[in-house]
Amino acid sequence: MTDKKTLFIDGKEVEFTDEPNLLEVIRKAGLNVPTFCYRPDLTTFGACRMCVVEVEGRGIQSSCTMPPEAGLKIHINTEKTRRIRKTVLELLLANHDKSCLTCEKSGKCELQQYAEEYGIRKIRYPDKAEEDYLPIDDSSPSLVRDMNKCILCGACVRACTEFQGHSVLGFANRGSKTVVQPMNGRPLGQVDCVNCGQCAAVCPTGALTIKSDIEKVWAEITNPNKKVVVQMAPATRVAIGEIFGLEPGENSIGKMNAALRKIGFDLVFDTNFGADLTIMEEATEFLERLKSGQNLPIFTSCCPAWVKYLEDQHPDMLHHLSSCKSPMSMLSPVLKALVPENFGIARENLVVVGIMPCTAKKYECKRPELAKDGVPDTDYVLTTQELGRMIKEAGIDFNALTPETHDSPFGEYSGAGTIFGASGGVAEAAVRTAYEFATSETLNDVDIKEMRGTSNRCKDIELDIKGTKVVVRVVSTLKEAEKSIQEIKDGKAQFQMLEVMACPGGCINGGGQPQSCNDSSIKAERAKGLYKEDAELPVRKSHYNPSIRKLYNEYLEEPSSHKAHELLHTLYQDKYKGSYKDV
Ligand code: SF4
Ligand code: SF4
Ligand code: SF4
Missing domain, CATH: 3.30.70.20 (Alpha-Beta Plaits)
Incomplete structure (x- = not known):
């Protein structure tokens, strides 16, 4: 049981338990003081002096650095505190x-x-x-x-x-x-x-x-010779609504589809389809590595910040990375290859835009290996924030929009595709498919709840795939990832799969999302929104997505085929040798 104590804020008795500082107690009481430097997920810096309060008997104190004590009498808006803040x-x-x-x-x-x-x-x-x-x-x-x-x-x-x-x-x-x-x-x-x-x-x-790419995208949309198609990452749908006053985690995918069409995008697809493709390839690759015992643990490769970190800091570990492109970078070449024949649009007139929670995707789409004949597979990446701005600029009343559905077939997705947006989601989605590929049996309980959660940045989950013990490690932040790399280098790693997302909690908390730095509960709500959609979807395993099956039957043949490798797999750069490295 947690001890409850009380202190007084402007004469009102307020309870506190384990809050680390007065500022958190003030916020818990439904009040606030300004601050520039205090961020709940980061260490306290105490530099800006905006959060000063007057504490009876102790004078002026910065509330972010002072721990709460029972019986303290604090005043948050006095003549002195206001004068200090104004200065x-x-x-x-x-x-x-x-x-x-x-x-x-x-x-x-x-x-x-x-x-x-x-x-x-x-x-x-x-x-x-x-x-x-x-x-x-x-x-x-x-x-x-x-x-x-x-x-x-x-x-x-x-x-x-x-x-x-x-x-x-x-x-x-x-x-x-x-x-x-x-x-x-x-x-x-x-x-x-x-x-x-x-x-x-x-x-x-x-x-x-x-860095804004809004003007470049408007120029393509307003060019009568161009057809602009768009895909949006899972995490964007549970955050875009915040820009328009909706609650974090509210799934706005239908309104997003409608807004994108109103803005002028010609076809609206979904990166979740790309996530399902990633799972088909990555689950197959994982099972191949488990069988051969080579290049284990496998590292997920859908976070471009993580990929760049490995290339820059640990090029000797690149063979661990899955050769799968990210969901965005799998879907874009598929769109460039198949939209022309499916929709009668000339490839040279086709522009692909990704709406991402992620600033690193702006870098990813410029990687030279993610292009064909010098033309990028993904022409532009806009963040959730930038899309919010375009919706406002176009004068669209987001909340009044009637939800619309995506275009087929590259908009169909499973629940496994949706959970990619949260830390643990890629691994959970991969296990749902890998289990059934490996055993030819149905995985009845698809909810692997131990993999979920946005606060624990390193989780080990032990699974039994029909007698084979597999440990999956899920980490978010590169600081945590670095510890896992050192474990591997020291020969102490006990896991066979490592999922890494650079942003704390995963893409739901990406650098391109609407800002939430003063409230760390927002990322948990966004994750909940994704898991809710997953639970409600009729198909929850990537390999049961009918459009994915059709794509393999009619075009890609089977996971890891020559065609699949050509479009869906990639190389990584050993920057010290200046070359791209096949894994
Ligand atoms: S967060 Fe922004 S304002 Fe603060 S030190 Fe960094 S650049 Fe400056
Ligand atoms: S926090 Fe900023 S400076 Fe640091 S790696 Fe990320 S983008 Fe670069
Ligand atoms: S975790 Fe962050 S950097 Fe990595 S893909 Fe997601 S949003 Fe981008």
Whole structure:
């Protein structure tokens, strides 16, 4: 039983149990104080001083660093706390590029929001000097860095270090010259950044933003010679509604289909179909490796941030990666190959767009091996956030839309395809199919609940495939993945499959999703939304998806066939040798 204690907030008695700090107690009581640097999933930094409260007998304290104690009497909005917050805001604004009207983050920027809430109309301090402005870094395929908008809250540095164990970003210089920058001050596109976007997801201002491809996609849609088809990843459907005031986890796939058609996309397919294809190939590959005993444990390969991490940091481990492309990158070449004959569209006029929860997919679609004759299989990737913006720009009332269905056949999917969006989902989907492929028996209970959950970042699940013991490890964040790699290198690994998602909790919490950095329960709700859809779908195993069966019968022949390898499998880059490596 957890001990309940009480303290007083503005005279009202409030219970607390194991909250780590006063700020969490304040939030639990349904109140709030502003903060730039506090992020519940990251270590506490205590830098911005916006969350100050007055504690009777202890004076001014920052609520994110002070643990709760029974009997404390705290006041959150006093003359002193308001004065401190206003001064902090004025100092930050004086040092800030105030181009709010044209800023990518306008309307979602926490600095703009608090400046408005605290009625900052004049700034008593001089603006920063012209010569102190820094160039914008747009060298990354996924993100843009504008350090003139950085408020040094350190959230990005902590996200990169604590989620990805990677320390791509760090503080440099001292005093007023302090900046956050990639290793050795190099452009972000020239360091070992994996493009996961977790740094941008926690950035409160427009200092780190997603590189927008919206204009390029509008140009294709409005080009009368082009036919633009779209596919959307599983995790997007349970998050897009948040942009329009719906609850996290609410499945908006029908409204999404309708919105995409209204925007002008010609055909609307679903990446879940690609996820079912991935399972057909990956389950087959897993069983082949189990039989031969080679290249085990198999690593899942649908997260481009994870793939890049291995290529950059552990090229000696690339033979563990499944050779399967990601669901997006399996579906796109299938669309480029088959939409022309199925829908009478010339291949050269066909444009494929992916709607992804993921900033790393913007990098993935530019990988040279995921192209044919120099034309990318996926022409553009938009994040969930960018699609939300396009829907608004098109003047579509999202909530009033009548749900529509996808186009066939590349929109049909199973429940296994849907759960790809949550950590553990790829492995669960693979096991549902691998079990039946290996045993020719029906797997009656398809819910492998031990694989689920967004808070535990490393889970080992032991399975019995008709007498063969198999251990599947599910990890999210590259920091956790690195521990598993070291176990393998030390000869201590006891698992045969390793599922890795770079974002904490999986793609539902990807860097391109609507922002949720102040509420970690949102990712759990999004995951619930996916598992609910899975439970409600008539087909829950990828190999029973009728459209997948038809595709194999009529075109791909069988999993792992020559044709399947040509379209659905890939090579990985050993960057030190400068070559692509077959696994
Ligand atoms: S995108 Fe990911 S790896 Fe790159 S700097 Fe940001 S958090 Fe670090
Ligand atoms: S780039 Fe953003 S998250 Fe990083 S320190 Fe600056 S304001 Fe904070
Ligand atoms: S976990 Fe998902 S959203 Fe995050 S980088 Fe990997 S594929 Fe992208």
